[in-house]
Amino acid sequence: MIKMTVLLENYSINNRYKPRHGLSLLIDFNGNNILLDVGPDNTFLKNASAKKINLECVKHLFLSHNHIDHTGGINDFIKINNNANIYLMDKYYRKYYIKILFFYFPLGLKLNKKYYSRISQINNDMVIDNEIHFIKNTVSKYKKPTYNKNLYKKENGTMVNDTFEHESILVLEDNNNLSIFSSCSHNGILNIIETVREKIPNKKIRSYVGGLHLCNPKTKEHEGNEYLDFLINELKRMNITVYTGHCTGKYALDYMKEKSGNMIQEINTGMSLDI
Numbered sequence: 001m002i003k004m005t006v007l008l009e010n011y012s013i014n015n016r017y018k019p020r021h022g023l024s025l026l027i028d029f030n031g032n033n034i035l036l037d038v039g040p041d042n043t044f045l046k047n048a049s050a051k052k053i054n055l056e057c058v059k060h061l062f063l064s065h066n067h068i069d070h071t072g073g074i075n076d077f078i079k080i081n082n083n084a085n086i087y088l089m090d091k092y093y094r095k096y097y098i099k100i101l102f103f104y105f106p107l108g109l110k111l112n113k114k115y116y117s118r119i120s121q122i123n124n125d126m127v128i129d130n131e132i133h134f135i136k137n138t139v140s141k142y143k144k145p146t147y148n149k150n151l152y153k154k155e156n157g158t159m160v161n162d163t164f165e166h167e168s169i170l171v172l173e174d175n176n177n178l179s180i181f182s183s184c185s186h187n188g189i190l191n192i193i194e195t196v197r198e199k200i201p202n203k204k205i206r207s208y209v210g211g212l213h214l215c216n217p218k219t220k221e222h223e224g225n226e227y228l229d230f231l232i233n234e235l236k237r238m239n240i241t242v243y244t245g246h247c248t249g250k251y252a253l254d255y256m257k258e259k260s261g262n263m264i265q266e267i268n269t270g271m272s273l274d275i
Helices: 043-050 074-080 113-118 189-199 225-238 250-263
Strands: 003-008 024-029 032-036 060-063 085-088 096-100 103-106 119-121 126-128 132-136 151-155 158-161 168-174 177-181 204-209 241-244 264-266 272-274
Touching: 003 043, 024 168, 032 168, 043 074, 060 168, 074 113, 113 119, 132 189, 168 189, 177 189, 189 204, 189 225, 225 250, 241 250, 250 264
Parallel strands: 032 060, 060 085, 085 119, 177 204, 204 241, 241 264
Antiparallel strands: 003 024, 003 272, 024 032, 096 103, 096 151, 126 132, 132 168, 151 158, 168 177
16 A cells, blocks of 8 residues: 655645645655655645654655646755655756746746756656656647646747646556556646556556646636546546545536545645555
């Protein structure tokens, strides 16, 4: 079994833990203390302290993608952990932006230059101890989330829509079962699931953890019910439990929970659970 503690998410289970727009998950897996993302700032560290968790124990830090709400706490993490392996499926210097009205605001990793050597910039899929997979999405069969449309990257000095090659998938293999972690699912949950099926075949996918990017965090616009119903039906067919929050948005989350029973479960800051 995999034990997960939500160190940071948009909402909190109580006022002991501070929520922020972002995500940070501590995962206890077969003797490995794994951290997925570090939220937008050092709030995840404060919440870890409130739960009496010492993050010096983290062996691997996986940065799911190069956005500030998932990487903003990186400098604070490195200050307190000298040994963790830190992985990013990208170059730390690449520039990403969100467009609001006619203006582009920086959205990418802000890494202190003295820590450049701590980041392993991964270009290809990797496997650790035969059971920890860090892979790229390669499937585009299904629709991607609508609200990627205001997210950009800079290429050769020009702003172009982000295509999210830098978004990675963490997969943990537990007793011939797979648990997928994709913090924002910019490439779409169904594309991510199909990617995992292709790359790690003949394994049961037991659970999926992460935001589903079904809303605009600024305007609160969300995907329509028809698309949400389609996702629910596909996930029911696959028999996968989804633990979600963050960029899924409250409307989509509440709607999917109501329609799916226990298949969709909400995660909040301060929560610990087995998946």
